[in-house]
Amino acid sequence: MRRLLVSLTLCAAITSPARADVIGDVGQHLDKVGTQLGQVGTALWGFLGSSAPETGVVTPVEVTPAVRIARSVAAMQTDTLDVAATDLRLPAAPQVAEPPRPSWEKGNKFLYCVEYARSLSGLNIFGDAKHWWERAKNLYARVAHPAEEAVIVFSGSSRLTRGHLAVVSHVVSPREIRVEQANWLNRGEIDRATPVLDVSANNDWSKVRVWDMPSGQFGTRIYAISGFILKPAQRMARND
Numbered sequence: 001m002r003r004l005l006v007s008l009t010l011c012a013a014i015t016s017p018a019r020a021d022v023i024g025d026v027g028q029h030l031d032k033v034g035t036q037l038g039q040v041g042t043a044l045w046g047f048l049g050s051s052a053p054e055t056g057v058v059t060p061v062e063v064t065p066a067v068r069i070a071r072s073v074a075a076m077q078t079d080t081l082d083v084a085a086t087d088l089r090l091p092a093a094p095q096v097a098e099p100p101r102p103s104w105e106k107g108n109k110f111l112y113c114v115e116y117a118r119s120l121s122g123l124n125i126f127g128d129a130k131h132w133w134e135r136a137k138n139l140y141a142r143v144a145h146p147a148e149e150a151v152i153v154f155s156g157s158s159r160l161t162r163g164h165l166a167v168v169s170h171v172v173s174p175r176e177i178r179v180e181q182a183n184w185l186n187r188g189e190i191d192r193a194t195p196v197l198d199v200s201a202n203n204d205w206s207k208v209r210v211w212d213m214p215s216g217q218f219g220t221r222i223y224a225i226s227g228f229i230l231k232p233a234q235r236m237a238r239n240d
Contacts, residue, residue, distance in 0.1 A: 099170040099178050100193040102211055110188030113181055117165035120180060121151050121231045130156035130163025133226035141230040145205055146177045149231055152196070155224040168228070169193060174203060185213065 114129050123140060125132050133153045136142055146152065146168050154164035166181035170193070178193045185191075195211040197218055198204075205225055212219040 099172055102178075102194050102213060103192045104185075104189050104213055105192065107182070107188065107190050111182040111190060112188070113165045113183050116180075116182035116190065117151050117167055120167045121149065121229075123151060123229060123231060125229075128156075128162040129154065129165040130160070130226075132163070132165060132229065136229045140232065143228050143230060146171055146228055147230060150228040151231075152177075152179060152228050153226040155226045157224060159221065160223065164223075166194070166196070174198075184210070 125135050148168050148171055150168050152166050154160055156163045166179035168177050169180050170178040175198045177196050179196055181191050197209045199209050200207045207222050208225055209218045
């Protein structure tokens, strides 16, 4: 700025040499103005947290220390907001595996429900299925609600004169389980992942309906249940 004022003064002196006295006064006035501008610039740089440049080149305001500090604070606030947004993200819900579809297969020999349940559970109980509940007393833990790998005991009835046994493979919900069983259709076959539905009034698993494999839906018959016998490992875990 000061160089520009001096240049203008020199040009005026060249074009009008007769007014040298006036030009001299103007030059002195310009010197004062330049000094004041310098003082204002120094004060401004002090306010911004720096010193006036020695080269005469004014540093752009956008790269001054004060601006850099302001930008750093703004960046820290943005990072904080990003972290807060990340923390608010809900965890993905765990995917629950679907139980296998009901199926059946023919064994190497004709299988009864008792021998098949014994081989799967490891329970050392013999006799008709309807007697297993009483014979398990004082030997194995007995519960009213299903647990995986437990043996479900069907009470004797007009259709199930000897009762029936199955082993729980999946607990689908408080009202539904899947079981592995043999000879349900009196063919000596093995039924895989057979759905069993609790239809008791109090959800105590005293009455159930069983999936009918030929029709692909739950059967209409209702069967009485004595309860569930836990295998030895399950009883030890509960005692611990």
